[in-house]
Amino acid sequence: MFFFLVLDFLFKKESDTFVIRYTNMIQRIQSIYLLLASAISGGLIFVFNLWSTPEHSTFVFDLFKEDSFLLNGISLLFLLSASSTCIAIFLFKRRQLQFVLGRISILINLLLLGLLIYVSLILPGEMKISEKGIGMFLPILAIVFVVFANKAIQKDEDLVKSVDRLR
Numbered sequence: 001m002f003f004f005l006v007l008d009f010l011f012k013k014e015s016d017t018f019v020i021r022y023t024n025m026i027q028r029i030q031s032i033y034l035l036l037a038s039a040i041s042g043g044l045i046f047v048f049n050l051w052s053t054p055e056h057s058t059f060v061f062d063l064f065k066e067d068s069f070l071l072n073g074i075s076l077l078f079l080l081s082a083s084s085t086c087i088a089i090f091l092f093k094r095r096q097l098q099f100v101l102g103r104i105s106i107l108i109n110l111l112l113l114g115l116l117i118y119v120s121l122i123l124p125g126e127m128k129i130s131e132k133g134i135g136m137f138l139p140i141l142a143i144v145f146v147v148f149a150n151k152a153i154q155k156d157e158d159l160v161k162s163v164d165r166l167r
Helices: 002-011 018-026 029-042 060-065 069-089 095-121 134-166
Strands: none
Touching: 029 069, 029 095, 029 134, 060 069, 069 095, 069 134, 095 134
């Protein structure tokens, strides 16, 4: 944050300040949707477990300890999804790139959902009682919020195109 403030001070224009620029970003509904999707993919993975057995509950970062490339990939895809939506939030002046990053985030979450379903079907120790956690459904929520954000981005783009036609 300090780095951005220094850059803003060095390159600021008279009418453009850090607070005004990022306040306008927060006022846009797609920024809120992308923030929610990023919070779901990057924050709620610490709260909700993926699956649990009578011995322990498995969270996303517990998968880094496993030797399986597939289980490590799930953790990395959660982080990649969170980072792509977080980066898309700050690209509010470049709507097309923001829209493309939203689509990439949707694809990442679909891949993540497929991997989670696959792993839950081949989960070792199914002879024991195990329960699937709510963390397995987090990619679905992230997809929903990114789709809402992409619709809002498309509405903004259509509005800008219609104003350009009137000029």
